Amino acid sequence: MSKVPCLGIRREDKNRWERRAPLAPSHVALLVKRGIKVIVQPSTLRTYPDKAYYDAGAVIQDDLTEANTIVGVKEVPSSLLFPDKTYLFFSHTIKAQPYNMPMLYDIMQKNIRLIDYERITDQHGRRLVRFGRFAGYAGMIDMLHALGDRLLAKGFSTPFLHVAYSYCYSQLENAKDAVRSMGEELAQIGIPKALYPMTFVFTSEGAVAQGALEIFKLLPHKMVTPEQLIELVKNKDTAEADLNVLYGCVVQAADMVSPNDPTKKFDKTEYYQHPERYHSTFCDRLGKCISVIINCMYWD
Numbered sequence: 001m002s003k004v005p006c007l008g009i010r011r012e013d014k015n016r017w018e019r020r021a022p023l024a025p026s027h028v029a030l031l032v033k034r035g036i037k038v039i040v041q042p043s044t045l046r047t048y049p050d051k052a053y054y055d056a057g058a059v060i061q062d063d064l065t066e067a068n069t070i071v072g073v074k075e076v077p078s079s080l081l082f083p084d085k086t087y088l089f090f091s092h093t094i095k096a097q098p099y100n101m102p103m104l105y106d107i108m109q110k111n112i113r114l115i116d117y118e119r120i121t122d123q124h125g126r127r128l129v130r131f132g133r134f135a136g137y138a139g140m141i142d143m144l145h146a147l148g149d150r151l152l153a154k155g156f157s158t159p160f161l162h163v164a165y166s167y168c169y170s171q172l173e174n175a176k177d178a179v180r181s182m183g184e185e186l187a188q189i190g191i192p193k194a195l196y197p198m199t200f201v202f203t204s205e206g207a208v209a210q211g212a213l214e215i216f217k218l219l220p221h222k223m224v225t226p227e228q229l230i231e232l233v234k235n236k237d238t239a240e241a242d243l244n245v246l247y248g249c250v251v252q253a254a255d256m257v258s259p260n261d262p263t264k265k266f267d268k269t270e271y272y273q274h275p276e277r278y279h280s281t282f283c284d285r286l287g288k289c290i291s292v293i294i295n296c297m298y299w300d
Contacts, residue, residue, distance in 0.1 A: 008067030011041035014074040019047040022071040025056040032057030083110040136211020141166040159185040183219035190243030199247045202294045209296035233289040256282040
């Protein structure tokens with residue numbers, strides 16, 4: 001084992017869409033400056049080119065056996081797990097996910113110390129490595145493209161087709177420009193009358209939702225409350241239809257569940273501590289009013 005602290009950055013191999021990296025070249029430069037050797041496996045898919053890591057002081061090579069600690073993003077195939085190392089990645093094992101139990105068993109058998117990003121928390125138990133605003137950006141952009149494909153399959157050609165998946169853009173601003181351009185087209189030609197009103201419901205107001213809303217608000221839109229959403233859909237055949245506007249609505253727990261006891265009001269603290277005292281009203285109350293659900297909350 002190397003006497004010099006050595007960190008390995010593995011090449012992601014779970015699927016061809018995975019372009020993320022656990023550390024950026026700027027992080028590598030800081031580590032090298034502190035006397036830590038960094039080895040980066042070469043990758044033609046990673047969003048940062050190998051040269052950027054090399055220029056930051058990293059060694060570019062396939063062999064990571066010298067590294068004391070190896071970091072990645074997604075799960076590591078069991079055959080590529082080295083014994084007696086420390087690994088950091090999203091293992092997707094904390095809920096005993098069946099498909100990753102063989103990997104977890106191999107980790108234990110190989111005396112590996114696993115640091116799962118999902119288990120890194122602050123003093124209040126809140127996760128520090130989690131989906132944030134950029135997850136909202138990517139999810140919303142991908143959804144717009146998927147929506148265009150879905151509507152086309154149903155016989156509707158819409159401007160949503162003109163936004164690509166998020167991985168196709170080299171920078172966030174490029175993706176935003178594409179969404180703005182699509183919004184300008186939407187403002188001119190509108191949506192088919194049969195799709196009115198086109199409503200987007202965002203669950204929660206957290207960081208993911210804020211990212212998704214930032215993208216949504218690049219389009220011609222109007223934000224409404226859950227009550228206004230219900231009235232909008234109820235009166236869609238009698239009110240004057242504005243086909244050039246999309247409707248957005250943010251819903252939270254109080255809009256999705258009700259106490260089992262009809263004499264009680266929703267209490268967030270009680271709901272989180274005793275969910276069995278509540279039942280879902282989301283589908284019956286809002287389901288028929290929604291064109292697209294943008295899920296930005298954690299489901300357990």
